[in-house]
Amino acid sequence: MHADLMLISRSPRAVTFSLISGESLLDKSETELENDPVIYHCISRVVDRRFVFGREEKEKFRTLMRMQENFTGCRVASYCLMNNHFHILLEVPPMAEGGLSDEALLKRLSAIYSEALVAEVAAELAGARQQVKDGPGEELLLVGRIHERFTYRMHDLGEFMKGLLQRYTQWHNRMHSRTGRLWEDRFKSVIVEDGVAAKTMAAYIDLNPVRAGMVKDPADYRWSSYGEAIGGGAKGNGKKARAGLVRALRAHQGCGADDSLWANDVSREYRKLLMAGAVEKTETRTGRSGAEEARRTGKGMNAAEAAREKECASELSTGRMLQCRIRYFTDGAVIGSRSFVNEAFEKSRERFGPKRRDGARKLRGAASGAAGTLWSLKDLRKEIG
Numbered sequence: 177m178h179a180d181l182m183l184i185s186r187s188p189r190a191v192t193f194s195l196i197s198g199e200s201l202l203d204k205s206e207t208e209l210e211n212d213p214v215i216y217h218c219i220s221r222v223v224d225r226r227f228v229f230g231r232e233e234k235e236k237f238r239t240l241m242r243m244q245e246n247f248t249g250c251r252v253a254s255y256c257l258m259n260n261h262f263h264i265l266l267e268v269p270p271m272a273e274g275g276l277s278d279e280a281l282l283k284r285l286s287a288i289y290s291e292a293l294v295a296e297v298a299a300e301l302a303g304a305r306q307q308v309k310d311g312p313g314e315e316l317l318l319v320g321r322i323h324e325r326f327t328y329r330m331h332d333l334g335e336f337m338k339g340l341l342q343r344y345t346q347w348h349n350r351m352h353s354r355t356g357r358l359w360e361d362r363f364k365s366v367i368v369e370d371g372v373a374a375k376t377m378a379a380y381i382d383l384n385p386v387r388a389g390m391v392k393d394p395a396d397y398r399w400s401s402y403g404e405a406i407g408g409g410a411k412g413n414g415k416k417a418r419a420g421l422v423r424a425l426r427a428h429q430g431c432g433a434d435d436s437l438w439a440n441d442v443s444r445e446y447r448k449l450l451m452a453g454a455v456e457k458t459e460t461r462t463g464r465s466g467a468e469e470a471r472r473t474g475k476g477m478n479a480a481e482a483a484r485e486k487e488c489a490s491e492l493s494t495g496r497m498l499q500c501r502i503r504y505f506t507d508g509a510v511i512g513s514r515s516f517v518n519e520a521f522e523k524s525r526e527r528f529g530p531k532r533r534d535g536a537r538k539l540r541g542a543a544s545g546a547a548g549t550l551w552s553l554k555d556l557r558k559e560i561g
Contacts, residue, residue: 213269217377220363221261229259234399244340246287248330253424254378254401263381271331337363369512371428378424379449394450452495497545504543508552517551
């Protein structure tokens with residue numbers, strides 16, 4: 177069992193990390209601190225990597241994922257369900273200051289529990305609110321105990337994954353008349369900084385079926401965040417997927433999970449990132465004209481044109497990188513800007529040898545297209561691609 181770095185709390189000037197294994201719970205005393213949402217790239221594979229996910233299985237998994245999302249208060253920014261594994265870019269916000277209201281708690285419970293159980297809890301809460309003979313303090317204590325029976329599983333990466341994997345396994349085993357574990361070891365998780373890192377990771381996840389040769393256009397794969405955002409999910413609207421991708425691309429700018437923003441620049445920007453590699457392939461195959469070569473070298477271009485050409489070159493480099501399997505994105509522990517990764521290193525300095533001076537490691541191999549923009553905590557010298 178390997179240990180992964182998992183983010184406990186983050187504020188504009190402080191990041192606190194703890195080494196824990198994949199499915200372990202976060203330290204509750206730490207998560208009570210004021211902090212910003214934390215983003216993780218989560219991956220889990222079927223035992224023996226068997227191909228067990230067909231259309232029905234993928235639809236059920238997505239349904240359970242959305243139910244778990246509604247219950248826990250975590251947000252799926254992007255995802256892709258493949259035939260023997262899945263990727264989820266999960267945003268884990270802190271619990272609201274003061275906790276949940278009774279109404280909010282019951283709404284969360286309705287995502288995964290029966291109407292009968294929710295009604296039972298509602299009656300229990302109402303009864304506790306009426307017990308004021310011993311003073312309001314006793315009432316709050318009773319209500320708090322009821323809330324705690326459920327809220328400890330909310331706003332927590334480990335609990336989100338545990339609930340999702342267990343619920344799907346139960347359904348899968350029952351449907352296929354099997355017993356035993358379904359998932360290979362514990363899930364992997366990589367901490368992802370918001371901004372460029374989150375946007376790149378979302379695209380990497382949505383491009384899984386393209387890299388596997390299943391589709392040419394990621395919009396054609398329905399069991400992914402982009403496919404759902406374009407074509408709609410089980411209910412045909414894709415609202416959740418669009419809201420998640422808005423967060424993936426705009427969280428660093430303070431944008432909420434507002435699906436109405438998708439129709440503006442967000443959808444065009446994301447589409448451009450996903451399809452950037454196709455432009456590189458076309459240019460390589462057909463060659464460049466003299467005018468194209470001038471643009472490439474910068475000759476005869478004004479400052480604005482040169483800046484735009486530099487931006488295009490960066491997009492092509494990133495697009496080419498995203499066509500490859502990037503081990504850093506699954507095993508790099510922390511992915512983000514150099515300062516973000518170094519901050520993670522300093523907060524977990526005791527986990528590394530005395531000779532290591534900093535944390536940020538330059539991306540190499542197939543990931544070199546993002547070198548200098550994104551950094552990794554782990555230096556994957558072997559089998560980088």
